[in-house]
Amino acid sequence: MAARSTNQGLARERSEAPNNPSPGLYVHVPFCRSRCTYCDFHVASIRFPVMRDYVTALVSEITRHAALGFIPKTIFIGGGTPSALDLDSWDKLLGTLSDHFRSGLLEWTVEMNPESIDAEKIELALSHGVDRISTGAQTFDESGLSLLGRRHDAQRVFEVHQCMSELGVPRTSLDLIVGWPGQDSESVKKDLEAVSLIDPDHVSLYHLSYEQGTWLHKMLTRGSIEPLLDESCIDFSRQFLQGLSEQGYQRYEVSNLFKRGGESLHNLNYWQRGTYLGVGSGAASFHAGERWKNRPDVPAYISANGKPERVDVERPDGFFVVFERIMLGLRLIEGIDLAKIQAETGYDIIDRCSSHLRRYEQQGFLVCDGDAIRVTAKGFEILDAIIVELLEQLERTGDGIGIVESSGSGDSDPHLASSVMDR
Ligand code: SF4
Numbered sequence: 001m002a003a004r005s006t007n008q009g010l011a012r013e014r015s016e017a018p019n020n021p022s023p024g025l026y027v028h029v030p031f032c033r034s035r036c037t038y039c040d041f042h043v044a045s046i047r048f049p050v051m052r053d054y055v056t057a058l059v060s061e062i063t064r065h066a067a068l069g070f071i072p073k074t075i076f077i078g079g080g081t082p083s084a085l086d087l088d089s090w091d092k093l094l095g096t097l098s099d100h101f102r103s104g105l106l107e108w109t110v111e112m113n114p115e116s117i118d119a120e121k122i123e124l125a126l127s128h129g130v131d132r133i134s135t136g137a138q139t140f141d142e143s144g145l146s147l148l149g150r151r152h153d154a155q156r157v158f159e160v161h162q163c164m165s166e167l168g169v170p171r172t173s174l175d176l177i178v179g180w181p182g183q184d185s186e187s188v189k190k191d192l193e194a195v196s197l198i199d200p201d202h203v204s205l206y207h208l209s210y211e212q213g214t215w216l217h218k219m220l221t222r223g224s225i226e227p228l229l230d231e232s233c234i235d236f237s238r239q240f241l242q243g244l245s246e247q248g249y250q251r252y253e254v255s256n257l258f259k260r261g262g263e264s265l266h267n268l269n270y271w272q273r274g275t276y277l278g279v280g281s282g283a284a285s286f287h288a289g290e291r292w293k294n295r296p297d298v299p300a301y302i303s304a305n306g307k308p309e310r311v312d313v314e315r316p317d318g319f320f321v322v323f324e325r326i327m328l329g330l331r332l333i334e335g336i337d338l339a340k341i342q343a344e345t346g347y348d349i350i351d352r353c354s355s356h357l358r359r360y361e362q363q364g365f366l367v368c369d370g371d372a373i374r375v376t377a378k379g380f381e382i383l384d385a386i387i388v389e390l391l392e393q394l395e396r397t398g399d400g401i402g403i404v405e406s407s408g409s410g411d412s413d414p415h416l417a418s419s420v421m422d423r
Pocket residue numbers: 031032034035036039040041043079080081113
């Protein structure tokens with residue numbers, strides 16, 4: 001069955017990503033019916049009265065930021081399972097965002113899980129201005145779906161994409177996982193065939209990791225599952241990338257590919273170290289030079305009624321800015337802009353890491369042309385090791401890491417007020 005997304009009715013036609021999709025707004029909806037076996041996110045059980053109170057608190061927090069003059073260029077509603085909200089809560093949340101921020105938005109994405117998407121929720125989302133829907137398929141192999149603890153089958157993913165196509169969703173994205181125990185070349189082929197039928201504008205290809213506290217980690221330590229060999233993970237990753245490239249997908253970030261101008265502007269902003277606000281329990285923000293998280297605690301978030309407690313507040317400075325630029329920027333195909341980093345921080349990365357850069361270049365892991373450092377396809381296979389080595393070298397040649405702790409207070413937002421003036 002062919003289930004193809006269509007760009008007809010695209011709210012904001014674009015042939016290439018705008019240079020500056022900052023600031024973004026992330027809205028966290030942390031409710032799931034059950035926990036997938038690989039998941040270590042901040043999630044809570046689905047209970048509709050709690051979810052309704054949660055949306056009321058979200059509306060307060062969003063309204064407070066809007067009153068302070070915050071104007072996002074992109075919105076991403078993620079989770080958890082945003083599509084698990086009941087129809088009234090869904091309408092209330094989307095309506096609030098639409099009333100405050102719809103005009104001037106470059107992109108508005110919602111994450112929907114296959115088991116909780118329906119036509120009514122999609123139509124409501126489109127009517128409020130949503131122009132991009134991201135679904136977590138993870139794999140089209142039934143044994144893989146069962147091992148990963150997903151609550152849908154492969155057929156359901158085809159059905160929801162058919163529905164999105166019929167309703168004219170402008171852009172769609174599909175998440176896949178590479179490296180799950182039992183994955184083989186045939187299942188990768190099956191996933192690629194499914195992508196070809198669905199034809200989303202964007203594919204995220206994530207590597208499975210065994211995070212402490214997850215079901216998969218427990219199964220691994222008990223010896224009840226056999227992890228894939230690293231070589232197999234690399235082989236399957238190459239098979240995916242090759243197959244997606246043959247289907248016309250272009251890689252723009254280590255784990256993300258697009259066609260038809262379908263990059264995720266919201267995520268590009270993270271990798272470009274742009275500013276963003278996160279609303280909801282556990283949501284992270286980076287604004288006016290400060291990073292913080294809302295306390296990840298759903299009852300406390302509801303009680304705070306729009307003024308959640310901020311935790312992990314820090315103001316990255318000096319070396320830490322360079323660190324973040326390297327960690328985020330090397331994920332992108334465009335790499336890191338050396339002149340920009342030097343102008344921003346005074347650090348000459350080529351000067352400080354010359355021997356490492358030369359070695360990586362000789363080994364074919366990266367290209368350093370004097371203006372930028374870009375990781376090659378071969379280098380992306382060992383990206384974490386490259387980043388760690390460069391950061392260690394920078395630390396050795398530097399004079400300390402400047403992180404200034406500041407007090408966490410959600411009472412007032414002077415930094416937002418000043419950023420509004422900057423715009
Ligand atoms: S649906 Fe997403 S957030 Fe929810 S348990 Fe699964 S992976 Fe975690």
